[in-house]
Amino acid sequence: MTAASATAASASTTADGTAAEAxxxxxLLDTTAARSxxxxxxxxxxxxxxxxxxxEIxxxxxxxxxxALSACGWHDYSLFVDPDTGLVVGYFESDDADAARRAMAATAVNTRWQAEMAQYFQQPDGGTDRILSQYFFLP
Incomplete structure (x- = not known):
């Protein structure tokens, strides 16, 4: 799933529930100059x-x-956590982030890593990364 399709799926309605606002x-997210x-x-x-x-792991x-992450084009990769809630924010850069995600998903080591990590995530979908839309950037 690309960043755009993941965001589109989650933006079918907004917090106030209106399709027009969504x-x-x-x-706005599709047309912002800050998208990268x-x-x-x-x-x-x-x-x-x-x-x-x-x-610890x-x-x-x-x-x-x-x-594998490096070979697939991931760099400047960071993970941040809110220790009170377990919310993890991941960030990385690549020449083409969508292509880098696809390449990593196709590796055998990633399949093994994700299987190992599954036990740590909230269910039903806490281990499925929710891609965020960029709307502001200060170079």
Whole structure:
């Protein structure tokens, strides 16, 4: 799923529930000059009872996983966490973030890593990254 389609799916209605407002938001996000194919930001939700383990495992990410991320074009990759809620914010840059996501998803090491990480995420979909739309950028 591309960033645009993920956002479109989540923006079918807005918090106030109006389709017109959702369409206006979608238009603004689709046409903003701040959009970039080079930057990607996403959300994950970690189970609070597994957060310490999740953070600990990220202190020793498999070297094969790190190599695959780099080979697929990911750089300046960071993860941030709200320790009170388990909300994880991920950010990375690439020449083409959508292509880098697709390339990484196709690797065997990513499949193994995601299977290992599944136990840490809130269910039903806390481990499915929700891609955020960029609407502002200060170079």
């Amino acid at each position: 369409a206006r938001v979608r238009h 194919p080079r930057r990607s930001c996403f959300l994950l939700r970690v189970r609070p009872d597994k957060l310490a383990d999740y953070l 990220h202190q020793r990410v498999w070297s094969e996983m790190l190599q």
